[in-house]
Amino acid sequence: MEEEKSQSKMDHSPNNFSIAVDYDHKATEFRPFSLSSPHMRAFHLAWLSLFSCFFSTFAIPPLLEVIRKDLNLTQTDIGTAGIASFIGSIFSRLAMGPACDVFGPRVASATLSLLTAPVVLSTSLISSAKSFILVRFLIGFSLANFVASQFWMSSMFSGCTVGLANGFAAGWANVGSGVTQLVMPLVYTLFTTSFNIPSFISWRIAFIFPAIFQAATAILVLVYGQDLPDGNYKRKITNNQSENFCSVLFKGLKNYRGWILGLTYGFCFGVELTTDNIIAAYFYDRFHVNIEMAGGIAASFGLANCVSRPLGGIISDKMGKRFGMRGRLWSLWAVQTVAGLMCVLLGRVNTVWASVLVMACFSLFVQAASGLTFGIVPFVSKRSLGVISGMTGSGGTLGAVITQLLLFSGSTKFSTQTSISIMGLMMIVFTLPITLVYFPKWGGMFYGPSNIDEDDENYHLLY
Template sequence: MTRRTRWPVKRFVFGTVFAHLAMGTACDLVGPRVASAAIILLTTPAVCCSAIMNSASAFLLARFFKGISLASFVSTQFWMSSMFSSNKVGLANGYAGGWGNLGGGAVQLLMPLVYEAILKLRSTPFTAWRLAFFIPAVMQSCSAIAVLAFGQDMPDGNYWKLHKYGEMQKASVGGVLRHGVGNYRAWILALLSYCFGVELTINNIVAQYFFDLFDVNLRTAGLIAASFGMVNLFSRPIGGSLSDGLSARFGMRGRLWGLWAVQTVEGILCIVLGLVHGSFAASVAVMILFSLFVQAAEGLTFGVVPFVSRRSLGLVNGMTGGGGSVGAVLTQLIFFHGSKYKTETGIMYMGVMIIACTLPTALIYFPQWGGMLAGPRPRATAEEYYNREWTQEERATRGSTRPACGSRRTACARSAGGWRRASSP
């Protein structure tokens, strides 16, 4: 694939933005179990078709549908927020999201090995790379079946059962959209998820960057690129755990300050990465350190997301994840498409943009918990904050307000009149 061919591929990332929003809404309506399995099964044929494509148009179409499968990230984060209590939700989201994104690094290591293994079975190179695509397609199908067979939407049970027995009121699309899109905190978090866009951008450019700048072979460049994704194994859980730890000591204000600090350092390291382009060793070292802060910032972001909304938790997750896809496209368009900037200069400017996009963290404010620059409002409660998402009639209906972290037996307990006790941030 040439540089000229790559840009149309980037434009298809916009399809994933819609997929993220649709997946978030689907989680709010039918639950993460069905939504997750559906998108995995619907996009599996695109992986299979990658083995038989014979034109640029077919490649772009397959890439488009494979990109949509990335929206399963939204259902994963929603699921963790529904299953774990508020004091561990950051760590849970960090592990689930980090180990999921780990596939981005693992695939760069494993797919060449699969290809070489098929070659050893006396296959031709033309056939071997095509057959290799059937391996992830089979694994994708198996994961969808496992989700349906063994998954459960909430600690209390699956959505269909809770709806059937009146334990949960069916959500409406209008209500989900109104309280998700209408919450300014969701938009700020979508902007903050620019760090996700940085991850996608680096994954796209880093192998070519080291190959062109330092004249390393393709295998070495691929290993360096894979290391950026492999740190997801521990860095995003560290970010989530840090968010929970800061919350235990400083409440929501600690979560927000931690997010701002880590993502700002991420931007500084990105600038440094562009400045040390004259040294191979320094570039690799700074890139790995930069990667640690990128993934940790993502973990910290999803330590805040579960507290923004209860009724529209899925949509808020989708907006946050979709913001990363938009960031990836815009970043590559502004700094890395064409010859306007050298790659190292684009990386440096990308760091400046990270720092700028992190500043609005100071505007996130919860009346019951406060924000970075101000404490909580007197007599404000989480019960009042979340109950505003339901009408008086809905609050009077038993089970109309479900928790977004843990079951009705946790601190996010549900009652017929709304939120009985507020979950701590």
């Protein structure tokens, strides 16, 4: 075994890579505009594939006013469908973590995208409220690719850059939720005005585009992707791993840090998902803007991910370098708390442009908090990284289900603006448990490390 390990290191020396790497051949620098293989190519494939999934999942909300009239949907139907899309994502994200641990992120991601692409296409065939809810539930499964994306980045990039890589990959991918808010109304309008196609046909044709896009990116991942710096993931597990699937799963589930990060993520990314679902209709109904303008305003919320989530990753790495784990934890708490305050304010302002301004500030902080969360995840467990990533990722969609169900399901007695403010208060409260996260080797928010002499490898394997 030692000879095999030495041979592996000799065959794949750092000199074979066009980017600086550590002993495990993980990249120690991040070049977002490079296509060098395997690190940066994996980065671009990961974010593009996840981008297509966000595009598909949120292709319905910007056309909701048209679909609602055509299918005679009630507000309760729409709220239930939004909840259903997130429920689907919860189960798939929980499963995606262990799937990545066993099969690798490349195969797991591409398989899910190829399985859900036909569901996106079937949106053009729905004819009732029940089929609308079912399609949204099944499309939600595609968001599990987020777990594969973050797992892939954690497998390719070293601890000094993993927060940055995770932030950029997820941030650029999440822009898909904003781009679709712009593109889908434009595609719909193109068919109705330029080709004089009836409205009830135009919105159905529009869903051909996200389905093809998602399938195409999945094929790119399979053909050009590589799981790890040294090659095929399955081969590496076969040679070097002796633990079975259940052992990996249970060790991850017993780690309380994963549960707390899942809760925290539920009220940053979960709130972001809920906002993506309701923000276009909110501006359309409350301020009576047209569907194109509502889509444009909503798009700006998602498009902010291009900068804000990577910024969270940058902050996490910078604070980690200067203050250690304490810096990462304090940064997450502070940024998410400010995001909660911005969310409270968003529900209180009464003019369209003031709302747009507050929404922009809110998007910056809530998305940065998501990046900060996944700046901590890779340090929780090396052995059960996929499980921890799945727990955290599914916590994000569970948070979306909770906020959607309690505040925006159509049965609540609160107005939408009041519900938005309450959602902000929930963010502030459910960020507090992050103060309980503690690593014996690195410490926590209030206490220093208690076992600084423990070997890094053993530490990651034990916790």
